[in-house]
Amino acid sequence: MLKSIFLRLLVTYLLITIFVITSMTFIVANIYKNTVFKEEREHLESVAQRANSLAQDYYNQLISEKELNSAVNAMGYSTESVIYVLKINKEHFAEHQKLLLSGLNEEFVAQDLKLVLDGRKVFRQEQYSVGFGTYVLFSGSPLTINGKVEGAILVISPINNLNQNIARMNLIIWAVAVAMIIVSVPFVYLNSRRISKPIKEMEVTARKIAAGEKADHTVIFSQDEIGRLANSFNNMKDQIEKTEKMRQELIADVSHELRTPLTSINGFVQAIIDGVIEPENHGEYLLLIQDEAKRLIRLTSDLLDLAKLQSGGIEMYKERINLFALVEGVLAVFSPQAENKELSIINRVAQELYVRADSSALKQVLINIISNAIKYSPAKGQIIVNAEQDSNHVRLAVCDNGIGIAEEDLPYIFEKFYRSDRVRNSEDKSTGLGLSIAKNLIELNGGSIWAESTERRGTSVIFTLPVDF
Incomplete structure (x- = not known):
């Protein structure tokens, strides 16, 4: 499976591309979600601060109870939330915490109200509310009158619309991610082909060389490792062809050079055997045969020396x-x-x-x-x-x-x-x-x-x- 380098490159690049795009998409989606909830938290806290300011005006008799309720209800309507302004002290709540408060019969409200009455802010993200029958954002802030904690301001906001907006944005983000993966496929394919094509060409050329066929140069217009490999391969091919040509020429030259003295020796010996040369002339022709034999010895000796030199078999001191x-x-x-x-x-x-x-x-x-x-x-x-x-x-x-x-x-x-x-x-x-x-x-x-x-x-x-x- 995946025996082709092209397929291995293609699959590897695709997996890397999918992994990177998927990871980045997941990160972006989470960042967007966290940003939305952070902004909503800051918004609810600003609403609580506004409600606290209105309550302080009420207790300072700057506005009436009706005006306070109208303003708080208006803020709740505009923010799609329910706002509770509770005047209750810590000791009273500790005695009557088991009492069910109107609209606040939630276990988490009672727990968080203790913290708020201690002067702390509380925020719950995606808290399920039985009363609302859905998940809500819950924000609790101390109600401060003239610098003293006199109660709590609770803001409860369903997150259906937030979740819908987040879901729509996630759909857009993931659609873009899928589109990026689809668009990247041709580039991954072309890049895999670009890298694997010269290797494939070199493989075909190597097979031709091994079969003794004539092969053209592998032409690669690249300055990277593949380009340098192709140049080295072409140089190797040229060297092999040059060596083969030298081998053929050497065989031809050696054959030619050996033929003359061997022919002479054979001719002289045959003439002596056939009696063509008179016995009194044998010595002269034997000297000629000896000269040709010495020439053969010199030739073979020089050939051996040259072969050692060209193969690096002789070390220079x-x-x-x-x-x-x-x-x-x-x-x-x-x-x-x-x-x-x-x-x-x-x-x-x-x-x-x-x-x-x-x-x-x-x-x-x-x-x-x-x-x-x-x-x-x-x-x-x-x-x-x-x-x-x-x-x-x-x-x-x-x-x-x-x-x-x-x-x-x-x-x-x-x-x-x-x-x-x-x-x-x-x-x-x-x-x-x-x-x-x-x-x-x-x-x-x-x-x-x-x-x-x-x-x-x-x-x-x-x-x-x-x-x-």
């Missing part, structure tokens, strides 16, 4: 490194190759320059870059390694005067297996992963890498690393 010493060590490794091609390799890195990086990673980066520089430089060429420092980074460049890279190839040289058509058609035996590995290692050390080149004039591979003072 950053330390303070003297860049000049590190470059010197790497150039020493390439000294034999440079001599064979009569290359001049110059280290122009300042001896006091330090960077913060993983030394093994930085060494591998330099090996990959300098190896390419030597490979694509002409005999008697020149390779220069220089560096400069700004406030936060060291910028190191490996520059050669080799064959260069075409402008259209520059944006892609750091991709896996990428080599220009000219290089692919050459006798080059590289795996095409060196610069891709270098790029990942530099980025893991907090730097960036790029290349600048002009065809037939040389190439500069440049990277930056955080400086360490």
Whole structure:
């Protein structure tokens, strides 16, 4: 039941709306009722004060008894109440309290009259009166003559009309509440749809992705959590598609790169088995087979290293490194190759320059870059390694005067297996992963890498690393 998030939101919002409106309606109705009774109480007390003033005038012989009765009856008529002006003292009432007073044979009257004669005001709200046969408001005030309590003024008012007015007002209040609930239903529905729709769209998109189908972006014009969730979901979808594309490209590239050496090895072995190659030439072809096997080993090793880098499987141990010493060590490794091609390799890195990086990673980066520089430089060429420092980074460049890279190839040289058509058609035996590995290692050390080149004039591979003072 209610397995849909839309239904859960709809029911939840409706219940909250009904609860809030019902509670507010109940509170308003009670406030109105209490206000009406409060106003009526104040009105009855003002009537009692007026009656007390008339009684005082009577006892001071300012008005006659007839005038007193007329005025009191007129006030009772105008207020729809019965007014009693009783001249009785406390002691007399205590002796004769069991006597039935005319029109006042109510148990609550006798009880409250004691309090009034003690100088206190009494008010009863919704008190049932047997004499009136209905609920009444009862107000009792002391009758004071010249500052002394000489009796009581009792005002009894049926509340039929009050209750009718309150009932009519309650009907209006509850009708408005029902109307508000009805009017709020479309807004609750639309808001529930607004929240649940993008989640539903993301669910459909996720199902398509899981089924291997192409899915469009979830478009949400919102800056709240749902909008941010949709953006994150779209980014995740793009990353999945990018990863899938990379996986397919990797399979295609690996298949292509493995096919050539495997085909060569298989062809040489088959030729030896079939006797096409003379026994005295077996050694030469076995060396060729060994070269292709070594190429396969390098390829698989580079692929494993690249996979570890991209998956975060290699942890960087950053330390303070003297860049000049590190470059010197790497150039020493390439000294034999440079001599064979009569290359001049110059280290122009300042001896006091330090960077913060993983030394093994930085060494591998330099090996990959300098190896390419030597490979694509002409005999008697020149390779220069220089560096400069700004406030936060060291910028190191490996520059050669080799064959260069075409402008259209520059944006892609750091991709896996990428080599220009000219290089692919050459006798080059590289795996095409060196610069891709270098790029990942530099980025893991907090730097960036790029290349600048002009065809037939040389190439500069440049990277930056955080400086360490």
